[in-house]
Structures are given as C-alpha cells and as structure tokens.
Amino acid sequence: MSTKITIAIDGYSACGKSTLAKALAKALDYSFIDSGAMYRGASLFFHRLGYVSEKHIDREAIENAIKDLKLCFKIDNAKNCLYLHNENIEDEIRQAHVANIVSKVATIKAVRVALVKQQQRMGQNGGIVMDGRDIGSIVFPNAQLKLFVTASPEIRAQRRFAELQEKGIPQSLEEVRSNLTKRDHVDSTREESPLIQVKDAIVLDNSTLTKKEQLEWVLEKAKTIIRSNH
Ligand code: DC
Numbered sequence: 001m002s003t004k005i006t007i008a009i010d011g012y013s014a015c016g017k018s019t020l021a022k023a024l025a026k027a028l029d030y031s032f033i034d035s036g037a038m039y040r041g042a043s044l045f046f047h048r049l050g051y052v053s054e055k056h057i058d059r060e061a062i063e064n065a066i067k068d069l070k071l072c073f074k075i076d077n078a079k080n081c082l083y084l085h086n087e088n089i090e091d092e093i094r095q096a097h098v099a100n101i102v103s104k105v106a107t108i109k110a111v112r113v114a115l116v117k118q119q120q121r122m123g124q125n126g127g128i129v130m131d132g133r134d135i136g137s138i139v140f141p142n143a144q145l146k147l148f149v150t151a152s153p154e155i156r157a158q159r160r161f162a163e164l165q166e167k168g169i170p171q172s173l174e175e176v177r178s179n180l181t182k183r184d185h186v187d188s189t190r191e192e193s194p195l196i197q198v199k200d201a202i203v204l205d206n207s208t209l210t211k212k213e214q215l216e217w218v219l220e221k222a223k224t225i226i227r228s229n230h
Contacts, residue, residue: 003230004030004127006142007222008135010195011149013183014160014176016206016214017131020149022080023215025129028222033073033122035132035139036102037082038115040093041071043105045084047097054100063110071118094164096171099179103186106133112192134193136201144225146201147218155207156180 007030009021018034025032046052051061072083081090092098105111112134119139123130130139136146151159157177164171171179188195197203202221206214 003226004125005144005222005226005229006123006126006140007129007145007147008140008143008201009129009131009147009149010133010136010197010201011131011147012151012156012195013180013187014156014163015149015151016159016211017149019211020206020214020218021129021131023211024218024222027215027219028127028129028226030127030129031122032080033119033128033130034080034082035115035119035130035135037073037090037093038071038119039106039111040098040102041082041084041089042066042069042111042115043102044089044093044098045069046105047101052101052105054097057101057104059108062105062108066110066114069114091167094167095169096175096179099183103183103190107186107190107192109192133187133195136198137196138193141198144229145222146198147204148197148201149204149206151205151207153177153180153184 007024009017011017018036022032043052046062046065049065051058051065070085073080074083076088081088082093083089116139119130122128123140136143157173157180160180161173161176164176204214204217
C-alpha cells in the first residue's frame with residue numbers, strides 16, 4: 001500500500017498557506033498545487049474575453065466558455081508556474097486586476113466543478129499537498145491531514161503587501177487590506193463551497209510563528225500520519 005498521503009490546507013487569503021504547502025511538499029518530496037492560482041488563471045481568461053471586470057460579470061458567458069479553459073502547471077526556471085494554454089501567467093495572476101475579480105469568478109458553480117475535477121485528477125495517487133478554500137471539504141474530503149491556517153487580518157495584509165512589493169507589483173497597504181477584507185467576506189459567505197473549517201481539520205494560527213516553526217510543526221504531524229499508515 002502507498003504510504004504517500006494527501007494533505008489539504010485551507011484558510012483565509014494571504015495567511016501563508018501556499019508558502020507552507022510548498023515547503024511541506026518539498027520536504028516530503030510530494031507535489032504541490034496552489035488551487036487559488038487556478039481560480040486566478042480562470043479569472044484572467046474570462047477577463048481577457050471581456051466577461052468579467054470589477055464592475056460587471058456575465059455568468060452565462062463564463063458558463064459557456066469554461067469548456068475552453070486549459071490550465072496546467074509547468075516548471076519554469078525551477079519555479080512551479082501556471083500556464084494558460086501556452087502562456088506563463090504566473091506573474092499576471094498576482095496583479096490587482098485579477099485579485100479584484102477572482103472571488104466573484106470563484107462563486108460560479110460551473111467554474112468550481114471544472115477546477116475541482118482537474119484538482120481531483122491531479123491528486124488521485126496521493127503524495128500531494130494542495131492549498132485553497134475547499135480542499136478539505138470538497139476536493140479531498142478523505143485527506144489524511146487537513147489544516148486550517150489562520151492569522152490576524154493586519155498581519156496578513158502586511159505580509160501580502162511585502163510580498164507584492166518584493167515582486168514590484170504596485171499596490172498600497174490600504175488597497176491590499178481592502179482587497180483581503182472583501183475576499184474573506186465573499187469566500188466565506190458564498191453559496192458554492194464556502195471557506196469553512198471542517199471538523200477534522202487542525203487549526204494553525206501562524207500570527208506569531210516563523211516559516212521554519214510552522215514547517216516543523218506541520219512536518220511532525222505529517223510524519224506521524226505517514227508512519228501510522230505504513
Ligand atoms: O489562495 P488565493 O488567494 O490565491 O485564492 C484566490 C481566490 O480564489 C480566493 O479569493 C478564493 C478563490 N479560491 C477558491 O474559491 N477556492 C480555492 N480552492 C482556492 C481559491
């Protein structure tokens with residue numbers, strides 16, 4: 001029997017889920033999937049088609065076009081990057097024009113059904129760490145390890161602001177704060193697969209933890225489960 005487990009990491013925007021998931025996958029030699037990047041990629045695709053902007057959304061057009069969306073991850077310069085058809089969109093999906101529409105696009109059931117199907121295919125053999133909002137509840141309800149990551153809103157805003165600055169993406173701290181508040185609200189109150197803390201998830205509040213401390217904490221939990229699965 002395979003001893004490779006499935007690890008689901010959910011939580012609010014900008015609480016360090018992807019950083020933790022990536023480090024955990026590396027330490028275990030598992031694959032890592034940032035499901036938020038896929039919702040961002042879908043949003044960029046529909047934005048370019050003119051179906052969604054900050055002011056409007058054409059749900060019917062999006063439902064009809066979802067079959068044409070082709071997203072995949074490829075390694076580029078030793079970095080896991082999201083591709084839309086043949087274009088590396090990893091940088092563009094982090095920009096404000098995508099961040100400001102992604103929560104809206106993620107409320108559309110047809111979009112969620114298509115992306116969840118692709119995510120489940122990616123994880124069918126285990127050995128995966130996936131982060132998002134519905135991973136422990138919908139995508140991998142049988143994941144052997146589920147985490148719910150959280151941190152104070154101000155710390156999350158500061159962290160995301162620093163990250164964007166480092167990447168040279170211009171956004172003020174106030175804009176980042178406002179975007180996070182709006183996304184938290186939409187993500188946790190939407191009808192389709194809202195962000196919830198499932199009963200069997202372990203809560204990790206990382207407000208005062210370093211990246212290294214978080215990784216050690218989670219790695220210990222993962223290794224215990226892997227050993228008991230042996
Ligand atoms: O993790 P992130 O901030 O890059 O996610 C971007 C948006 O995508 C977020 O506002 C909610 C949505 N999302 C989702 O609905 N379900 C997921 N599994 C991952 C992200």
